[in-house]
Structure formats: structure tokens, C-alpha cells
Amino acid sequence: MNVIEIENLSFSYPDGQEALKDVSLTVSERETVGFIGPNGAGKSTLLLHLNGILRSENGAVRVFGLPVEEKHLREIRRRVGLVFQNPDDQLFSPTVFDDVAFGPMSMGCPEEEVRQRVRRALEQVGMSGHERRSPHHLSVGEKKRIAIATVLSMSSEVLVIDEPTSSLDPRGRWELIELLQALPLTKVIATHDLEMVRVLCQRSILLDEGWVVADDLTSRLLSDLPLLVSHGLVPPPR
Amino acid sequence: MRHAFIDQYSDLDSLVHQLDPRTKTLVVLAFVLTVMATPPMAWLSLALCAILIIGLILLARLPPLYALKRSAVVVPFVLMIAIFLPFFEGGEVAGSYNVWLWRVSVTYDGLIVLWNVIIKSWLSVLSLILLSATTPFPRLLKGLQRLGVPRVMVMLLSFMYRYLFVLADEAMRLGRARESRNLGGGRIWQIRTLGNMVGTLFLRSYERAEHVYQAMVARGFDGEMRTLSELRFERADLWFGIVCSLCLAVIWLTALR
Numbered sequence A: 001m002n003v004i005e006i007e008n009l010s011f012s013y014p015d016g017q018e019a020l021k022d023v024s025l026t027v028s029e030r031e032t033v034g035f036i037g038p039n040g041a042g043k044s045t046l047l048l049h050l051n052g053i054l055r056s057e058n059g060a061v062r063v064f065g066l067p068v069e070e071k072h073l074r075e076i077r078r079r080v081g082l083v084f085q086n087p088d089d090q091l092f093s094p095t096v097f098d099d100v101a102f103g104p105m106s107m108g109c110p111e112e113e114v115r116q117r118v119r120r121a122l123e124q125v126g127m128s129g130h131e132r133r134s135p136h137h138l139s140v141g142e143k144k145r146i147a148i149a150t151v152l153s154m155s156s157e158v159l160v161i162d163e164p165t166s167s168l169d170p171r172g173r174w175e176l177i178e179l180l181q182a183l184p185l186t187k188v189i190a191t192h193d194l195e196m197v198r199v200l201c202q203r204s205i206l207l208d209e210g211w212v213v214a215d216d217l218t219s220r221l222l223s224d225l226p227l228l229v230s231h232g233l234v235p236p237p238r
Numbered sequence B: 001m002r003h004a005f006i007d008q009y010s011d012l013d014s015l016v017h018q019l020d021p022r023t024k025t026l027v028v029l030a031f032v033l034t035v036m037a038t039p040p041m042a043w044l045s046l047a048l049c050a051i052l053i054i055g056l057i058l059l060a061r062l063p064p065l066y067a068l069k070r071s072a073v074v075v076p077f078v079l080m081i082a083i084f085l086p087f088f089e090g091g092e093v094a095g096s097y098n099v100w101l102w103r104v105s106v107t108y109d110g111l112i113v114l115w116n117v118i119i120k121s122w123l124s125v126l127s128l129i130l131l132s133a134t135t136p137f138p139r140l141l142k143g144l145q146r147l148g149v150p151r152v153m154v155m156l157l158s159f160m161y162r163y164l165f166v167l168a169d170e171a172m173r174l175g176r177a178r179e180s181r182n183l184g185g186g187r188i189w190q191i192r193t194l195g196n197m198v199g200t201l202f203l204r205s206y207e208r209a210e211h212v213y214q215a216m217v218a219r220g221f222d223g224e225m226r227t228l229s230e231l232r233f234e235r236a237d238l239w240f241g242i243v244c245s246l247c248l249a250v251i252w253l254t255a256l257r
Helices: A043-049 A070-079 A096-106 A111-124 A140-152 A170-182 A194-200 A218-222 A225-230 B021-037 B043-059 B064-072 B075-082 B108-134 B137-146 B151-181 B187-218 B235-256
Strands: A002-012 A018-028 A032-036 A058-063 A080-083 A158-162 A186-191 A203-208 A211-217 B093-099 B102-107
Touching: A002 A043, A018 A043, A018 A186, A018 A211, A032 A043, A032 A194, A043 A158, A043 A186, A058 A070, A070 A080, A080 A140, A080 B187, A096 A111, A096 A140, A111 A140, A140 A158, A140 A170, A170 A194, A186 A194, A194 A218, A203 A218, A211 A218, B021 B043, B021 B108, B021 B137, B021 B235, B043 B064, B043 B108, B043 B235, B064 B108, B075 B108, B102 B108, B108 B137, B137 B151, B151 B187
Parallel strands: A032 A186, A032 A203, A080 A158, A158 A186
Antiparallel strands: A002 A018, A002 A058, A203 A211, B093 B102
16 A cells, blocks of 8 residues: 655745655555655655645645645644654753653643553653653754654654754664664655665665656665766765 | 753752642742832831742752852843932932032932832842742743643743753854854954854744744644643642741731831
């Protein structure tokens, strides 16, 4: 079953900059797909279309068969959890508990269930016992984990995550990769961390300047050196 | 970077710390009203107010020096406003001075107004320090919300608490980046770069606000802020409320005489 279907999607920002050009792709259930590409390729813009934060007149986005439009937004946003690149944007509440509880609360869950969901989500990311801390006092790695917990607590079925390994040290990076690997969800990961893509994603989609340049098995895509070089993902051979 | 938070010392343990934030907010409000309503020459009442608040600060096991330092923060603001009062009030003249071309007089009434402003603002600030230093900020927010403070205000305070130090860090990083490349230059130029920094900081905050809003919407935000409330009035709240009300009532009586 196709979880995400995008057909001929084009999008321009209000200042006229074309960020997506005729993008078509699908993501099926339980798949982990990498959106790779250089800075400014349109990865983040594309992610914001997956739960209707951005919507375009041109092209169609369907999530679980539902077109992304006003009346389905509530359901789509519950089922698609979006984790932003900068955890200081994602974590906006005074305590870790409040932040992880934000999603379930806005879904209208009763109190006991909210507590249970928060407990389970923090357990899943290995951050139990940090409920009362202030996000400001967490390390970058901890913030990233909590940011993931904030969507796990909504029992999202798709995890859409932007640059999960940016600004992490090697240990923090590997811990996060292992964490993502262990989560049994459909995952869409936007990144230029090719090593992580190799580990996590069966399939990858290469974007550049708003176009889908390639859509293939990760192993095949990442062994096409000339392609990677021409899109700035590996340095040219000398 | 780590910052001393607004609610530093709020994780200590004392009778005052354990109280429900609503109890403390209401008592502090009543205290401030009492201080405001006390005439400036009611020495006994003002002394009792001071004893009450200092006693509570000691009861809360806050370091007295910390409270004193924090309360000193308001002094410049109060002085700025109040320092000219003695010169403009009418009444009996306490002293006259020649300052260059003008003849300046200080009146007794004016001095009383000055004293009035200083002592009252200081006592009020001490009580606010007691409240903020014994209540973790998130709990204080919940208390305010339960007391019926408009949701927008509570949300504003909550974002302030969350992002104040994120912004402070950002400002610090900008400052360091500037210092590293700052090899002199004229004063005008220096001021101009400072202006640019402030502008950059504003733009970044603006962008961050946009991102935060997106993150909230992505998780189903629909304009309403829901929080779980784990607040409960205990027996201690009742006793604390009664004792403080009695003290304040006595202060009112001494002021009436």
C-alpha cells in the first residue's frame, strides 16, 4: 500500500523562488526512504508538503489515500509525524513532559492516556526520567531524541525527519541512527549524510534544484559515483 | 551555555516550595495590594510588611544575599522615575540649592513621595522574588492558567521562558563572531555593526517564530493550549493562606490607626 503519493508537484515560495519542480514519487508502507541532495535542493520544502504545512495548487499530494486538504489535515498530521531539523524549533514547551504531551493533548486524549503515551514515547527513545527537565538544559543529542518522542507519542505511522544527524558528534550520530533503525515505522529521512542513508534506507530519492534526479535502490544509487559527484554529494575524484 | 534560570532555587525543598502555586500567587497579590494601600508614614505597618516578607524568604531557605541582589535589580528603574519627584512636589521646603542658573528646592512632601515609591516597590519586588524563586516556572504558569489568567498571556510567558536563553545564546554567539573580527575602526562604524547585530537577531527570532509555529501546527495545534494540571490544594495551603491573611489583616489594622 502506498502511504505517500505525490504527483507532478510544483511549488514556488512567495518571493518567486521555485523550490519544487514537477515532483512525483511514492512511499510505501514500512519502507524507509532517503531524500538526499545538496543544500537548497528542496528536501525540506518537500517534507513540509507531507503533512500540509505547505500546500501547492500545482500537483497532488495524497497521504494514506487522503488528498492533503483542509478537511483531512487533522488526521494526516496525526498519522504523519514531522520532526524539524532544529530541535529548538521542535521543542517549544517549558518542560520535556509538556512537549511530548503536546501532540496527544491536541488530539484530545484523556489525562491518563496522555501520561501513558508520554511514558512510552520517552522509553522508546531512551529518555525516561527526564520529564521535568527544561529543553534548554538538554544536550543536542538529547534534544533530538526528545524531538522524535514528541511525534512517537502521537502514535504516528510515518516518521518524517529532517537532517536527523546534523550537529551531532560521531557517537551521538551513531546512537541516533541505531534509534531510528529500531523504530518500526514508515520513515522518510531528508539528509546529505550518505553513510546514514546507506544504513537505514532501502530506497533513495536524489533531489537537486527542485527536480527528482533519481529514484532507485540505495545501493545502486550510491554506487553511481558520477551522478553523486555531479550533484555535489561526494567530492570530485582527483 | 548554562544560565541561571529565572526560577533558580525553585528545586529546593521547604514548606513554601511545596505549596500550590495558586496559593503563593494569591498571597503575593494580597501582599502587594497591602503594601500599596499602606500610607507612606505608617512606619509600623511597613516594618511589619518587611518582617513578614523577610520571614517568608527565610522560611523558604532562600539565600538572603540572593534575594537582596535580585531585588537590587529594580533600583535603577525606580530611581530613574522617582529621583526628580522631591523637586517637583509643592509644600514645605527642606533645602534649597543653586545649580548653575537655577534655584532648586527639595520639599518634605517630595521626599515622602520618593520614600513611598522606593520602599513599596522594593517590598513588592521581594515578594515576587519569593514567588518566582520557590516555584518552578512551568508550575507557576499552570497556576496562573488555573487562576483564570488569559491563555494568550500564559502562552507568551511560556514562550518567553523557553526562548529567552536561546536568544541570549544567539546574541552571545553573534557578539563573539563580531569580536573575533573586530580590529578597531571608528566609533560610528562600531555602533553601526551593533545595529546590524540587533537587526540580525530580530530576523532570526522572526524566522524561529515561524518554525516554531510550523512545529506546533504539525502536531495538531488548533489555537488552544491544553495542559495537564497536576495541581492540588493540600492542608498546608489552607494553613499558609490563613496565617498570611491574618498577618495582612493585622497590617491593615495598624495602618488604619
